[in-house]
Amino acid sequence: MFLVHIMRATFCPWELRFSQFRRVKMAASLRPARTKVEVPPSLAYLQNIAGRKLIVFDSFEGLPENVENHDKSILGHSIKGWFSGGEFCGSLEEVQENVKQFGELEVCTFVKGWFENTMPNLNTSIAAAYLDVDLASSTRTCLKFLWPLLISGGVLYSQDGDFPLVIAVFNDNEFWRNEVGFTKPNVEGLGKRKLIRIVKG
Ligand SMILES: C[S@@+](CC[C@H](N)C(=O)[O-])C[C@H]1O[C@@H](n2cnc3c(N)ncnc32)[C@H](O)[C@@H]1O
Numbered sequence: 549m550f551l552v553h554i555m556r557a558t559f560c561p562w563e564l565r566f567s568q569f570r571r572v573k574m575a576a577s578l579r580p581a582r583t584k585v586e587v588p589p590s591l592a593y594l595q596n597i598a599g600r601k602l603i604v605f606d607s608f609e610g611l612p613e614n615v616e617n618h619d620k621s622i623l624g625h626s627i628k629g630w631f632s633g634g635e636f637c638g639s640l641e642e643v644q645e646n647v648k649q650f651g652e653l654e655v656c657t658f659v660k661g662w663f664e665n666t667m668p669n670l671n672t673s674i675a676a677a678y679l680d681v682d683l684a685s686s687t688r689t690c691l692k693f694l695w696p697l698l699i700s701g702g703v704l705y706s707q708d709g710d711f712p713l714v715i716a717v718f719n720d721n722e723f724w725r726n727e728v729g730f731t732k733p734n735v736e737g738l739g740k741r742k743l744i745r746i747v748k749g
Contacts, residue, residue, distance in 0.1 A: 600675065605659045605666055610637030612662060614683055621710040622739065631682050667693035674698045679706040684713035688723065695728050695748075702748045709737060709744035718744070 613633035621627050640660055647653050659666045663686055674697045679690050687708060698704060708714040715738060717723060724732035737744040 600655065602656045603659060603670070604643070604656055605663060606638075606643070607662055608638065608640040608643065608658075608660050610634040611682060612686070614685060616683055616685065616713055618711060618713060620712070622712065622715070623710050623742065627711065636682065663689040663693070670694070670697065672697065675702050677702075677704045679704070679708065681706075682708055682711070682714075684711075684717050687714050687717045688727070691717070691724075692727050695730060698748050700748055704746045704748070705743060707743050709739075710742040715739055 611631055611633055614631065616631060618627045618631055640658060644653060644658065647656055663681075667689060670693065674694060677690070677694050677698060679687060681687055681690060687706065691704075695704065706714065706718075709718075718735045718738055719732075721732050724730055733746045733749065735744050735746050
């Protein structure tokens with residue numbers, strides 16, 4: 549799942565928003581209902597407080613077919629076989645239902661499809677982006693199309709910072725220079741923790 553927070557006239561303090569987000573996410577994961585598809589409702593809830601819009605990009609068919617050979621998270625556990633095509637599928641209806649129940653449907657736009665097809669059409673400023681996409685290839689696509697749209701001072705988070713193949717993407721100077729068109733930025737927490745962060749200079 550990939551989420552974009554679109555900028556409006558005022559810019560709100562993202563650190564505050566994300567500490568709230570963590571609390572909301574924690575609360576969501578404690579609820580008795582199934583915890584799958586928990587990021588969009590939590591973020592939608594916050595976007596509503598912040599008076600901003602949220603764009604949710606996803607296939608809504610799970611992960612794409614891929615040949616990525618994931619082995620072990622830097623946190624020590626095996627991630628072998630986790631990311632096959634079709635895994636982590638939440639249908640559009642299921643996600644919307646969860647957002648309706650735990651978030652704010654009105655602030656969301658849902659863009660269904662593979663990132664490489666849907667993201668090139670985005671041409672709006674982004675104040676913050678949150679990536680939860682598992683694959684290195686999907687991370688590349690998100691960075692390629694979204695980083696140039698992120699405003700100066702905007703923030704990009706990835707919660708896939710514990711996957712070595714994803715770390716390699718963030719660390720790849722040539723990828724940043726040749727495909728994204730920017731010098732590789734400083735990625736806070738890279739190689740050390742799951743939730744990593746870049747503030748655009
Ligand atoms: C771990 S799941 C995220 C789940 C969601 N954030 C949540 O809280 O339940 C990864 C998601 O990324 C989506 N995804 C990954 N790569 C994609 C791609 N290239 N195009 C479209 N969707 C993609 C999958 O459909 C899946 O929903």
